[in-house]
Amino acid sequence: MNLILLESSELDASSIARISGPRFNHIRDVLRAKTGDTIKVGILGGQRGHAHISALSDESLELKICCDKPPPAKLPLTLILALPRPKAARRLCRTIAELGVQKLILLNSYRVEKSYWQSPLLASEKVRAYFIEGLQQAGDTILPELQFEQRFKPFAEDRLPAITHNTRALVAHPYNAESTPRSEQTPTVLAVGPEGGFIPYEIDKLLEAGMHTISIGERILKVETAVPTLLAKLF
């Protein structure tokens, strides 16, 4: 954790928060902070800054919070990801928040195993916790938006055209692909398929919705490697 995130509801009227549990343990055991020390904090959904440890007991500590810096800019990116297997999804949610993705859409695809959608790891409070881990790593305070799309066809036909409108809309796909120009400010929609890739029918639907295929080269990357690689090439 390079920044400890707090909910605004944890602060009282004088910007003092009392912390126990995992964040307290981290501050005491990993950061080895003592009364009088200053640590980096952020308000979830708000500013970031620092906190002064005004009291420390065996079970909790008291922080005087001063947050007046904006969080780092998000990538102007909606990432559409074929639902990965649950363990990979957990790591990817962390990485996606860490890298500053604005919105994540987890999409069904022909090659996504049906059972993945039943995983308890996808409960919204779990995903929120992975996102928070990523934000705390990167020093960010703003949660990515999250959307589940369990039916490919109505998503691609009815909702995707509005999402791709006025963006560069790309699907990572090695065939008939264009190169990937870097452009920091361009609103972008990027779709990444499952292991084995989107099937031709799905690619057709994505192209009909205004997307273009891009390639990341000859190597076949795991989705956990492909996502940071694609984002670094695009922004």
Added chain:
Amino acid sequence: MNLILLESSELDASSIARISGPRFNHIRDVLRAKTGDTIKVGILGGQRGHAHISALSDESLELKICCDKPPPAKLPLTLILALPRPKAARRLCRTIAELGVQKLILLNSYRVEKSYWQSPLLASEKVRAYFIEGLQQAGDTILPELQFEQRFKPFAEDRLPAITHNTRALVAHPYNAESTPRSEQTPTVLAVGPEGGFIPYEIDKLLEAGMHTISIGERILKVETAVPTLLAKLF
């Protein structure tokens, strides 16, 4: 596995190999291949191509191998990585082979915990197995070179200047950093520090050896995310 790797010693004079164990299980249970099918294979350290399944029993199968395609090009990169904690090191070795790094040097640093060097996960046959996983993912056949450097100072003073000679030599470090121009063909040496970064003394030593600092932006990335991000920005 997008390609099954074989040792050249597994092939007989007529390019036939008999496979059992984990690769056999993968071919039967994941690829669900049958007699007569063709699968993608590669010879470790050699070419890649395909194999025809000429016989399949409950415990082994026989492959007729035809490998006549070169592996994908490596990145012209020596990656110097402060030894990460063992579980992260395992994932990173896979990712590094997957991304096509030519040579990996695992380096000690002030912020590397001493115990990491004792981890059984760093045994050379273990690291080789992680590399092979990465190669089989990416469709590559050439193992990265691996070097351990357990003493920072003699490495930086005595060996690093020769390694960085006639390369672009970069250390990922957020302070006084230059931007990261993309250049596919340039021989490159890239150093990535431990969690918390190289200490100032170490940065000085790396700069004395001819390295320049580069930044990947305001977000603090985990080393697992930073490595693919840096490689995608540099190549």
